[in-house]
Structures are given as structure tokens and as C-alpha cells.
Amino acid sequence: MDSFVIILLCTGGAIVIAEVFLPGGIAVAIGLSLIAAALLRHFGFAVTYTKLLVTWLIITPVLLAICMFIARRFFGGTVNKKPYDEDAALADETCEVIVPVTAKDDSGRVKWRGTDWSARSTGAVLAAGTKARIVRQDNLTLIIKTIPEKKERRK
Numbered sequence: 762m763d764s765f766v767i768i769l770l771c772t773g774g775a776i777v778i779a780e781v782f783l784p785g786g787i788a789v790a791i792g793l794s795l796i797a798a799a800l801l802r803h804f805g806f807a808v809t810y811t812k813l814l815v816t817w818l819i820i821t822p823v824l825l826a827i828c829m830f831i832a833r834r835f836f837g838g839t840v841n842k843k844p845y846d847e848d849a850a851l852a853d854e855t856c857e858v859i860v861p862v863t864a865k866d867d868s869g870r871v872k873w874r875g876t877d878w879s880a881r882s883t884g885a886v887l888a889a890g891t892k893a894r895i896v897r898q899d900n901l902t903l904i905i906k907t908i909p910e911k912k913e914r915r916k
Contacts, residue, residue: 773791776791790828794817797824801813851895851897851898855908856871856895857890858892859877862887880903881903893907
């Protein structure tokens with residue numbers, strides 16, 4: 762066996778073992794591709810260094826794709842993708858009216874979570890300093906409504 766083949770086999774084996782200490786799956790593909798290239802050289806398919814380099818450069822991405830497929834197939838984690846509804850996230854939040862808000866235009870301003878927003882009401886005119894409830898968002902404008910006053914119960 763050629764000494765260069767032995768060097769490639771040992772280097773490939775060392776890189777595969779290094780995967781234990783440097784997990785990620787890439788080291789396995791690189792190490793296995795070195796071992797495969799060394800075996801191809803040993804059996805006479807990649808005799809020159811140029812052919813060996815080209816063979817290794819072709820084998821490496823193929824083995825990397827195979828290793829990534831196997832890793833995702835057998836070791837993939839669970840992914841929960843829940844659709845995010847922006848309107849539902851801010852609906853029923855409370856904001857404070859800074860500039861009077863009407864239903865006609867977006868000239869009103871409210872303060873919500875420390876930021877000023879343009880606002881439009883669902884009907885009634887809201888005076889500055891009052892609290893309002895957010896109904897939904899229309900682009901960069903918050904659609905708000907009045908908060909009904911709670912009636913005190915008499916005992």
C-alpha cells in the first residue's frame with residue numbers, strides 16, 4: 762500500500778473521530794471523502810495527484826449532502842411553526858390618546874408601548890388624555906375604540 766494512501770486513510774479517520782469533539786456533521790463528510798479518495802487511489806482509479814484532488818472535490822459535497830440528509834431524517838428536532846397574527850397580537854391592548862382621534866382621518870395620535878402611532882377611531886371622537894382600546898392595525902395606523910366606563914355597583 763502506498764504511503765500517501767496510508768496518510769490519507771489516517772487523516773480521514775482522524776477527521777471522522779474529531780466529529781465527536783466538533784459536532785456538526787461536516788467533519789464526517791470530509792473524513793469519509795478522504796477515506797473514499799484514498800481507496801480509489803489504492804485501487805488505481807485516481808493515480809495522479811490532480812485526479813485525486815478532483816475526485817476528492819467531487820466526493821466531498823456528495824457525501825456532505827448525504828450526511829445532512831441522514832442527520833435531518835434521523836436526528837432532526839421538532840419544529841413548531843405557528844402562524845403569527847399581528848392583529849390578534851395587539852387587539853384589546855390599551856393605549857393613551859395624545860392628539861384627539863376621529864373616524865374621518867389618521868390625524869389622531871396615540872401612545873402605545875412607548876411609541877407614538879397615528880390613529881383612527883371606530884366612531885366616536887376621542888379626546889387627548891383618554892384611554893382607548895386597540896381594535897386592529899391598518900398599515901401604520903391603529904384603529905381604536907373607546908373603553909366603556911365601568912359602572913360602580915351599589916350595595
